[in-house]
Amino acid sequence: MQLVLNYDCSMANSISKHLRQAERYILTGETGQAKKIYEDILEQFPKNKKAREQYEKLNLPPKVEINRLIALFESGKLEEAIEFGEEIANTFPRASIVYEVLGATFLRLKNDKKAVKYYRKLLELRPRHVDALNNIGMVYYKFGEYKSAAENYQKAIEIEPGFADAHYNLGNTFRKMSNLKQAFESYKKSLAISPNDLEVLTTFGHALKDYGEFAQAIEYYTKVLKLKPDSIHIQEMIANVSKLKIKIESEFNTCL
Numbered sequence: 001m002q003l004v005l006n007y008d009c010s011m012a013n014s015i016s017k018h019l020r021q022a023e024r025y026i027l028t029g030e031t032g033q034a035k036k037i038y039e040d041i042l043e044q045f046p047k048n049k050k051a052r053e054q055y056e057k058l059n060l061p062p063k064v065e066i067n068r069l070i071a072l073f074e075s076g077k078l079e080e081a082i083e084f085g086e087e088i089a090n091t092f093p094r095a096s097i098v099y100e101v102l103g104a105t106f107l108r109l110k111n112d113k114k115a116v117k118y119y120r121k122l123l124e125l126r127p128r129h130v131d132a133l134n135n136i137g138m139v140y141y142k143f144g145e146y147k148s149a150a151e152n153y154q155k156a157i158e159i160e161p162g163f164a165d166a167h168y169n170l171g172n173t174f175r176k177m178s179n180l181k182q183a184f185e186s187y188k189k190s191l192a193i194s195p196n197d198l199e200v201l202t203t204f205g206h207a208l209k210d211y212g213e214f215a216q217a218i219e220y221y222t223k224v225l226k227l228k229p230d231s232i233h234i235q236e237m238i239a240n241v242s243k244l245k246i247k248i249e250s251e252f253n254t255c256l
Helices: 011-027 031-044 049-057 063-074 078-091 096-108 112-125 130-142 146-159 164-176 180-193 198-211 214-227 232-255
Strands: none
Touching: 011 031, 011 049, 031 049, 031 063, 063 078, 063 096, 078 096, 096 112, 096 130, 112 130, 130 146, 130 164, 146 164, 164 180, 164 198, 180 198, 198 214, 198 232, 214 232
């Protein structure tokens, strides 16, 4: 329950009482309770020096500041989010959520270098953060550094085997590296987790077509069409691959 501290003659005593309670929580290892008290005080009295100093020792910015940062990001006020986020990071250098938001903000702005910088800071604090690993992999992929991209996707998958997007991204990377066998395996793993993902089904169909596996390509295109019957592109792909399949089979039979 949130503390309610009124502007009356007992205000100073009330704040002091709650600060002492927070200190007792810290001594008994109940830091979550202490953080809640500091957050409540700072939400009502942001300039309370004692509460802010104690809260900073816990290495976390006030919840109200994190909520504001996230709100700036979600509302598309990206430049403001960067300015405010970097200000928080200077005060709370171990606040991982701030680096997560800054990384996502720079990624949205297509400033890949800065995005990687903050995702790496995030990984220093939370080395098992799979989204950070996946996003760094996407940046490497974008610049053609496929080996580094694959390494980051694989780390994410080792931590979270059910991360469908990482399997898909790894499949695309293997495809760029001309390792089609592993690419196909990665696509299959992604689809085992998310079987109705139109993007993965379509990409797998294209990869099979390029590899000459026309029957399987048609199979995956058909799955896409069942989920999206009005897709003119997929209808055309099925027709074209079917013609190509018939042509190659005919040429093969002629040579026999």
